[in-house]
Every structure is written in C-alpha cells, then in structure tokens.
Amino acid sequence: MDWMLKDLAESVPQTRSVVVLSSDGLCMALHGADPDAADRLAAACAGLQSLAAAIAAEFPHSDGRMRMVVIEVTGGFLYLMTAGAGAYLAVLADEGVDAGLMGMRMRDLVARIGAHLTSPPRETESGQ
Template sequence: MIQRQSNQTNMDWMLKDLAEGVPQTRNVVVLSADGLRMAQYGAETDTADRLAAACAGLQSLAAAVASELPHGDGRMRLVVIEMDGGFFYLMAAGSGAYLAVLADQGVDAGLMGQRMRDLVLRIGEHLSTPPRHDGQTA
C-alpha cells in the first residue's frame, strides 16, 4: 500500500532545489496569507515561523499600496527588500499562499526572481491554501 505524503514532504525537495540552485540563499518558507508556515527549507522552525508571521503583515502592506494604482487589481505579486547583509523576497504563490526567501548580500537577484517564479509555476497547486473559518481550513 502506498501512503500519501503531506504537502510539506512533497515540497521539501522543491524548496531545497531553489535554495541550492541560487547561491547565497539562506531560508525558503512557504506560508499562508494569515502567516502560518506551511513548509520550509534552511531555517529552524522558530525562524521560519517568525518569517511567516512577518510576511503576513508585509503582504498586507504591499496590497494596500498596490490598491492605490489606478489600473491594477490591488494584489501583491512580489516584494523585495534590500537590507544591510542581504535581501528578502516575498512572492504570491497561489490563492492564499506565499513564497518567502531570505538571501545573503551576494545573491544574484535576477536569478532568484526567475527561480522563484519557476517554483511557483511548478508547484502552484501545492502552495494554494483553502480559506480558514473559525481557525479551521475549509
């Protein structure tokens, strides 16, 4: 009998592929829109949980700014933050899901964006998360 693997297990190798395919990548986290970690690579669980929680606020701020554009739909697609020591990327990755990456200063920003887009396209159905009702998934 073949057992079904969880989405976490199914995504592990894909997140690892992104992290190892782009030099200087530190952490890769998949999160729900409400800031819950769904999968991770390269980060301790506590670190991944903190990044996921911070991303929920960041995507909300980005959506508020995007809504000010006259010809857009108000949805956030990609946020990049450059900091001393590195970069942070947050990309919409399906309905109610996001892909977040923390990378060191020397990362190739163009390669990172391309690899993140490729990953989102490859596993978009795994990254979508149903809406929550009373703390439970629908």
C-alpha cells in the same frame, strides 16, 4: 514539498532559507531555517503582503494584489512572492545573491507547483 524548496535554495547561490506561508502568517513548509525563525518570518511576511496590497490599491489599473516584494537590508535580501490562493513564497538571501536568478527561480517554482502552494480558507468549528 521540502525537496522543491531545497532545489530552489541550492540552485541560487547565497540563499539562506525558503519558507512557504499562508496569508494569515502560518509557516506551511520550510528549508534552511529552524522552525522558530520560519514562524517569525511567516508572521512578518503576512503583514508585509497586507501592506503591499494596500499600496497596490493606489495604482489606477491595479487589481490590488501583490505579486512580489523585495527588501534589501544590511546583510541581505528578503523576497516575497504570491505563490497561489492564500499562499506566499518567502526567501532570505545573502548580499551576494543574483537578484535576477532568484526572481526567475522563484517564478519557475511557483509556476510548477503553484496549485500545491495554496492555503484554503480555514473553516470554523461549525463547518462554515
């Protein structure tokens, strides 16, 4: 999966890092970030997707699931997108990033490999 994340990063100028995370905040794959930074980002994004789902539930015709969250901060953007069952795609990008291109490339990546970006529920030690 590394080459696909690298392809996303290289196809959108100003991309800093790309992380695939599970819904419980574990980093599953990364490009352009050191492992500690990727772990911090994955943990933060797990909380963010939970908040987004709570907000989605306030819309009358919503299924309560988050599709995409974009946060702009001084210095850049965070993009977080649902990537499959129990998996999310997070991207950090600099201020000059083309937001439309980023959204399109992220959707393309998820469409191409969404089934491979899923995180099945963890089993307990008893196998249940």
